[in-house]
Amino acid sequence: MSSKNETLARALLDELGRTYAAEAGIRLKDSPQPLYQLLVLSVLLSARIRADIAVAAARALFDAGMKDARHMADATWQQRVDALGEGGYRRYDERTSTQLGKGAELMLEKYRGDLRRLRDDADGTEREKALLREVPGIGPTGADIFLREAQGVWPECRPYLDAKALAGAERVGLPSSPSALAKLVEEKDLPRLAAALVRVALDKKAADRVRETAAG
Template sequence: MTGELDDRARQVLVSRLLDRHGRSYAEEIGLDLTNETAWFGWLCAALLMSARISAEVATRAAQALIEAGLDTPGAMARSSWSARVALLDRAGYVRYDERTARMLGEMARRVLDLYGGTLGFLRETARHDPAEERRLLLEFKGIGPVGADIFLREMQLAWPEIYPFADARARKAAARLGLPDKVGDLAGLVPRAEFPRLLAALVRVDLAHETERLRLDLDS
């Protein structure tokens, strides 16, 4: 299963990816990233999703945070560590519950102390420079390169200076499917507004180990 597809096959495959798997993770969690108030919740989700735990459990835990009202830095900082641990446990996020609960609280306090309670000010501090935005994200305890990639992958419509951005996992999945793995070429397959959804679809297919089946379906 090597080599890139021709233009027609690409169009068919991309259409199938979007139709079957093209729901962004932010959408699944219930976050509208065009609204600045959702950005902190998405940063929390990126932290949860970057751990060695299933995406299903991580998204369920992120949803639980939102349902509990812990979707703002202020609410998260005011919550107790034990309450956050219990919430994560109920969502099935048990392997990293205590450590993650601590990091969520620390992250909220950092947003409050350094950025006035909004990630919009982090962006302004970085002067809309993608490299600097990434550097500042990496200063949050619990947000490593994978977490930063997850955050930026879906934030690129709200932060247009990031576009086009594709993380290594999405690009590797694209290559396995015969799609271009160069970011610009991959972004050129869909309208700008659809690119984060395409990346989410590629990640979902990769996590489900469905790349080979999709390619075989296309060849049949």
């Protein structure tokens, strides 16, 4: 018989366990293009804007051909602004266009467009976080967003459950320890669990729905 915590974890995955990368159409794997797309999504999600708008803006950028660092850098500032606007990302479009352009140039100059080189240089999660924060538009929140999802393909990050995810765990009555939470799901589901916990941290109604599902 499943424990109460395991039942809650399963309800989280069932109700809210879709990663933000998946929502943005990113088929995440340990290769340059999807990792770069996750970085772009992390920049967009870092702003004070609704997650669904950030996801739509990421899709619009990728649909416009800006799927890797080279194409992002080669796009004009206005092309990036237009794609962001198409995704509804209008409040921060001009600043973010500049950040994305400079970030793409940094990625090309320092890592030849391949975040796996950043990973190799870092040799550990804490250093990965520090190097990610060198990218324009990526602060502590953006680094957390990236690594919550990248743990699916970067095993050294697991379990990556940051303060926002742990706040979600507390809201639904789960342990607030990353190691305890990691025992409730399979390793492959950790990114989904992290995304679900962030959603309940941001939305009390979502937390209530998860508890009802678990109790039902």
